[in-house]
Amino acid sequence: MRHLAFLILHTFAVVLLMVHHAMAASPLHFIDTSFENASPLDWQVLADQTVRIDLIYDHERDSPNRAAGHWHFRVDAEPGSQLTLLLNHFSNVWNGRSALACSDATIGFISADGMTWESIETEFIKDSGQLRFTVTIPPGGSLWVARLPPYRISDLNRLLDQIRGHSQVEITRIGETVQRRPLEIVRIGRDDAPYRVFIRARAHPWEPGGNWVVEGMIRHLLKTHDEQSATYLDQYCVYIMPMANKDGVAMGRTRFNVLGKDLNRDWNAPPDATLCPENAALERWLTKMLDSGRRPHLALEMHNDESGKLHLSRPDATQFEAYIARMHRLESLLLTKTWFREGATDPSFRNSGTLGEGWLTRFGIDAVVHELNANWIEGLQSRPSAEHWMTYGEQLCDVLDAYFKAAE
Ligand SMILES: [Zn+2]
Missing domain, CATH: 3.40.630.10 (Zn peptidases)
Structure with missing residues (x-):
């Protein structure tokens, strides 16, 4: 029993250390969702430096329906650095049926000032139902990322x-x-x-x-x-x-x-x-x-x-x-x-x-x-x-x- 407890603690410590190392080496400082129309999300730097972004579903009352697919956040990172973002949690339920909220066709938008937007391609990962794309952080050190040009x-x-x-x-x-x-x-x-x-x-x-x-x-x-x-x-x-x-x-x-x-x-x-x-x-x-x-x-x-x-x-x-x-x-x-x-x-x-x-x-x-x-x-x-x-x-x-x- 004591051995098992040690093993669990040890594994936990190793995972923590891995997360710490990934974060320490990453050019990412923060993902800001404090502003108007920013989407609720959770994020984590993976061992390969990819930034995984877990969108948060909103849920329908008295229904199995749930939806995530909006994203709007600001990446604060080292100017000039490249970051690969992996967007996760598109497993929506629509009209009672499973429905993935992204596809091969899904695009995104980026902006250096949060006001003027340009479209970017995303890579649709079919097996996991995720979207991946790489962005370059502008000289100001911040990049806004959104699903569509926001209207607040x-x-x-x-x-x-x-x-x-x-x-x-x-x-x-x-x-x-x-x-x-x-x-x-x-x-x-x-x-x-x-x-x-x-x-x-x-x-x-x-x-x-x-x-x-x-x-x-x-x-x-x-x-x-x-x-x-x-x-x-x-x-x-x-x-x-x-x-x-x-x-x-x-x-x-x-x-x-x-x-x-x-x-x-x-x-x-x-x-x-x-x-x-x-x-x-x-x-x-x-x-x-x-x-x-x-x-x-x-x-x-x-x-x-x-x-x-x-x-x-x-x-x-x-x-x-x-x-x-x-x-x-x-x-x-x-x-x-x-x-x-x-x-x-x-x-x-x-x-x-x-x-x-x-x-x-x-x-x-x-x-x-x-x-x-x-x-x-x-x-x-x-x-x-x-x-x-x-x-x-x-x-x-x-x-x-x-x-x-x-x-x-
Ligand atoms: Zn609609």
């Missing part, structure tokens, strides 16, 4: 401060998140415009694409001395919920709100005001719109994934042929007037409980989930960037204009 609450606040007070803008506080962050709807255009569009971004914190799209759209619609933009706002106004899951964004989470609710699920019933006040606030706002005769003519729920398709709502029980026809018209306008090439999901695709399905079945609103491919923009033959997504927002203005003109 501070980025949103900067935009809102710039447009507040504009004659075509109304910013309405509709409620607050679990952690009491304000939730807003931004209206661009006249309340009495012939057509109304609703757009929600950032139900899932790891997916910033929709935020960049709505920023591009807002800036385009508010361009002064731009005849085209003025015409758009004669035709339609846009109601934007720019950041649904603010708590998740602040805390660098991947998918759920802080009480384990997926804000793009359970829309087939009224939202629980305690567990997901983010959705309850939105539904209160929508109810007021409907009660005052201002039903949105179209609703877009913006997301990122690795396919980038337009998800037509196809609730099991009912056929919505006229809706499907209108959404195919929207799809063809997207294909001709923007860089979108991925097209609509095929008729067998189901994803029940999304805002798209819930709003169609419960309120008769033409609603779709719009995914943006997180790794590749086929129409531009380019990797995504904040600029490309903002361009998409500009192009969407033209799509909506044509969509409603054809409806008349």
Whole structure:
């Protein structure tokens, strides 16, 4: 017994010594996750100097579902040194099924200042479901690393401060998140415009694409001395919920709100005001719109994934042929007037409980989930960037204009 205890202690000491030696020889000083939108993680320098980064899953309430896939952290290390990072814990559970949150296609982004980002390739290790890539530490001694170009609450606040007070803008506080962050709807255009569009971004914190799209759209619609933009706002106004899951964004989470609710699920019933006040606030706002005769003519729920398709709502029980026809018209306008090439999901695709399905079945609103491919923009033959997504927002203005003109 005493011998066994000695052996365990001895082994423990050897492991500690190995960790100590790996760390002592490594150019790495620290991985900083203290800032806004940084992702929770654990890290360790392995014997071969690789820095293993274990992402932390966020979990869904009353469900086996869990998600990790967002990463955003700052590496502090010797300037000029090279570090190999090994990202771990992509074994997600999605809709009750095992699903790896990375693939051969997965890219990452790096930045020397935390503001301007460039994409990098990653090596997908299939057997272990991990991602590996090597980075060079810039002269400043710090390198920011992220899954996608981050869009933080501070980025949103900067935009809102710039447009507040504009004659075509109304910013309405509709409620607050679990952690009491304000939730807003931004209206661009006249309340009495012939057509109304609703757009929600950032139900899932790891997916910033929709935020960049709505920023591009807002800036385009508010361009002064731009005849085209003025015409758009004669035709339609846009109601934007720019950041649904603010708590998740602040805390660098991947998918759920802080009480384990997926804000793009359970829309087939009224939202629980305690567990997901983010959705309850939105539904209160929508109810007021409907009660005052201002039903949105179209609703877009913006997301990122690795396919980038337009998800037509196809609730099991009912056929919505006229809706499907209108959404195919929207799809063809997207294909001709923007860089979108991925097209609509095929008729067998189901994803029940999304805002798209819930709003169609419960309120008769033409609603779709719009995914943006997180790794590749086929129409531009380019990797995504904040600029490309903002361009998409500009192009969407033209799509909506044509969509409603054809409806008349
Ligand atoms: Zn999503």
